[in-house]
Amino acid sequence: MADAGVRFENVWKKFHRGEMHDSLRDLVPALARRLTGRSPKPGDLAEGDFWAVSDVSFDVRPGHALGIIGPNGAGKSTILKLVTGILRPTRGSCAVRGRIGALIEVSAGFHPDLTGRENVFLQGAIMGMATADINRKFDAIVEFSGIEEFIDTPVKRYSSGMNARLGFSIAAHLDPEVLIIDEVLAVGDFSFQQRAFDRVRELVSSDIAVIMVSHQLDRIAELCSEALLLGQGRVMRQGSAAECIAAYVLAPAAAPKANGRSDIPVKLHSLSLPDVAARSGDRICFTITGTVAPGGLPSWVEGVVITVRSAQNGRAVFSTSTARVGTQLPEEGSFELTVGLQLNVPAGIYAIEAKVWDRERGDSFPGPASYLQVQAGVDFTGTVQMNPTMSLSRSLPSRPGPTG
Amino acid sequence: MPSEGLNPSDRPRLLRDLVEIGSDVWRSRDLLYQLARRDIRIRYKQAIMGLGWAVLMPLLIVSAGLLIRLAMATASGSTLPKGAIAGIMVKSLPWAFFVGAIGTSVTSLTANMNLVSKVYFPREVLPIGTTLAQSFDSLIGATAVTLILAFLGVQPTLALGWVPILALLLFLLTLATALFLSCANLFFRDVKYIVQVLLMFGIFFTPVLYEPAMLPPTAAKLAMLNPLAPLIEGLRLAVTQGHSLLEPLTQLTKHGVAVVWQPWYLAYSAVWAIAGLVASATLFHRLEFVFAEYV
Numbered sequence: 001m002a003d004a005g006v007r008f009e010n011v012w013k014k015f016h017r018g019e020m021h022d023s024l025r026d027l028v029p030a031l032a033r034r035l036t037g038r039s040p041k042p043g044d045l046a047e048g049d050f051w052a053v054s055d056v057s058f059d060v061r062p063g064h065a066l067g068i069i070g071p072n073g074a075g076k077s078t079i080l081k082l083v084t085g086i087l088r089p090t091r092g093s094c095a096v097r098g099r100i101g102a103l104i105e106v107s108a109g110f111h112p113d114l115t116g117r118e119n120v121f122l123q124g125a126i127m128g129m130a131t132a133d134i135n136r137k138f139d140a141i142v143e144f145s146g147i148e149e150f151i152d153t154p155v156k157r158y159s160s161g162m163n164a165r166l167g168f169s170i171a172a173h174l175d176p177e178v179l180i181i182d183e184v185l186a187v188g189d190f191s192f193q194q195r196a197f198d199r200v201r202e203l204v205s206s207d208i209a210v211i212m213v214s215h216q217l218d219r220i221a222e223l224c225s226e227a228l229l230l231g232q233g234r235v236m237r238q239g240s241a242a243e244c245i246a247a248y249v250l251a252p253a254a255a256p257k258a259n260g261r262s263d264i265p266v267k268l269h270s271l272s273l274p275d276v277a278a279r280s281g282d283r284i285c286f287t288i289t290g291t292v293a294p295g296g297l298p299s300w301v302e303g304v305v306i307t308v309r310s311a312q313n314g315r316a317v318f319s320t321s322t323a324r325v326g327t328q329l330p331e332e333g334s335f336e337l338t339v340g341l342q343l344n345v346p347a348g349i350y351a352i353e354a355k356v357w358d359r360e361r362g363d364s365f366p367g368p369a370s371y372l373q374v375q376a377g378v379d380f381t382g383t384v385q386m387n388p389t390m391s392l393s394r395s396l397p398s399r400p401g402p403t404g
Numbered sequence: 405m406p407s408e409g410l411n412p413s414d415r416p417r418l419l420r421d422l423v424e425i426g427s428d429v430w431r432s433r434d435l436l437y438q439l440a441r442r443d444i445r446i447r448y449k450q451a452i453m454g455l456g457w458a459v460l461m462p463l464l465i466v467s468a469g470l471l472i473r474l475a476m477a478t479a480s481g482s483t484l485p486k487g488a489i490a491g492i493m494v495k496s497l498p499w500a501f502f503v504g505a506i507g508t509s510v511t512s513l514t515a516n517m518n519l520v521s522k523v524y525f526p527r528e529v530l531p532i533g534t535t536l537a538q539s540f541d542s543l544i545g546a547t548a549v550t551l552i553l554a555f556l557g558v559q560p561t562l563a564l565g566w567v568p569i570l571a572l573l574l575f576l577l578t579l580a581t582a583l584f585l586s587c588a589n590l591f592f593r594d595v596k597y598i599v600q601v602l603l604m605f606g607i608f609f610t611p612v613l614y615e616p617a618m619l620p621p622t623a624a625k626l627a628m629l630n631p632l633a634p635l636i637e638g639l640r641l642a643v644t645q646g647h648s649l650l651e652p653l654t655q656l657t658k659h660g661v662a663v664v665w666q667p668w669y670l671a672y673s674a675v676w677a678i679a680g681l682v683a684s685a686t687l688f689h690r691l692e693f694v695f696a697e698y699v
Contacts (some may be wrong), residue, residue, distance in 0.1 A: 081522075084524040085524045086521070086696045087693070087697065100524070102523070104522060104523070109519055109523065113445075113446050114442065114445060114446070114449075118442070118445065121438055122438045122439070122441075122442050124438075125434050125435040125439075126435060126525060128435075128525065130434045131434045131437065
């Protein structure tokens, strides 16, 4: 289908907090309205209602992959349910064209008393495969899962890893035009995860429309070109995957939390990077501006702490401070701090944060942050730069050859 | 969703819904088959009795019926009429089917909660699947009953041609009830308890163990109001008495000549089955898209 794809236009979805009404008195009027086709204006929120998704629009064309990221409860899974048709939007329109394949809850349909073989057929049918298709792909599915020897064992005797592997293998053999992926790449052992990821990458590159939800930001960065950052149902940022991932990782730093303290001795105003793109091994320079509050620099100020986080997992890969480097902040007044860093890091997205650190209380005052996209450098791949040196000398053969 | 043929919005809503339900179910026929197969496999895989399951329920009904009829005959100082055993045996099957199908399909949506809330497929397949699985049981039961009837000396007649028609109407009526109740139980979890009680006492309000002609004339007429009654009585008359259901049948009872069968009894049940199915399938289909939020 040439025009397969997913299009969301100003989609809103209302949910109810707490228990749903389960008395006839509440339902009868609602039912009557629904049956007569006269639903109430779904615009307003009744008591206990909230918008699980509010005003989300996006368009995913074949050959494109959209990553959806955000904290728990941000509405990611709700969006996927709207795409698959499990839920209908309260307002707006969700248009999906093409056969949907969903890598969600890949073993939800398994029955513990049935064997792996029987469950392949059952789960496959639940995911929308025809029995003839499953018959044809059965061997490939079992081989992919790597549990050939246990295929005639009831699933209740499977380990949870085997269960997930079999489920994923079935889903991976769907032949979708629109692919939905929800957090299923972390199943099984290391080698299976690799295989699963390779399979997904293969699907993504096969000119179908893909929507993917994951907390594994490096997977999103690798597979998706565009992304959507959600927070409490709202679109916080929409654009390139790098931009959204960085915004997500930076979000905690950007949140104004001074821990209720008003005695901020140093205010940091800005962190400006000349360019957000660099290569592994490059040296970058940026400036941080700040002001030391009148009254002088208290002794408990460690100085300005600079932290570089990998956006893939949020982990700090490097941290230093003015105190550690031996730079003294002025006793009063505004300043401009120039920082140079050697990017001995692999390709990826990195967040750079500046903070003021209270050495006595182990507390920090939030500061500005920015992100940097590092491209693969020339002389290394891997996770650390080990500054290789190599020298070559010609050694004499230890034994002369038969002719020489 | 792609749709074929006419622009669907040109049709009246009810027709549009029915077409949608039909095409949804048709497209999910493989899923339906797999779900029914799952239910059958599970029932026969672990049960010690295996295939005996399908026969146990009708057997219990027959024994209970014989006991009651024997007690009634003793109390009135008469003997058990000749066709009584065969009659109860024939009627135990449709009742066992109805009870079994309704009992399992009431919870068919709630028992598959994680599927309903996480995977998309037409939800109709769940109650339809359990009803189909029960049909398989009843087919085994029917085979057993056929053998016993032959042993009891019941002669096959042309009226046996009514059996598939009655079976189809019973299936549709059961499906209508299953769709409605499974949907109701999703919204109100106590529906399954009410249904259990109704099914338990339903046997007294359905002419399974007795024949309506044993009741006073007014009560006999009221008994036939139960949409299941004409199907069950019709089955008995066709199988054990070789009666063509297009002909009325009268019988001499203590209260005088009683009308045992009228052809329109069948039409009455057929209307219930078909109108009921249209109504409950439409209701189910229209509420389907909120299932995931309520389950």
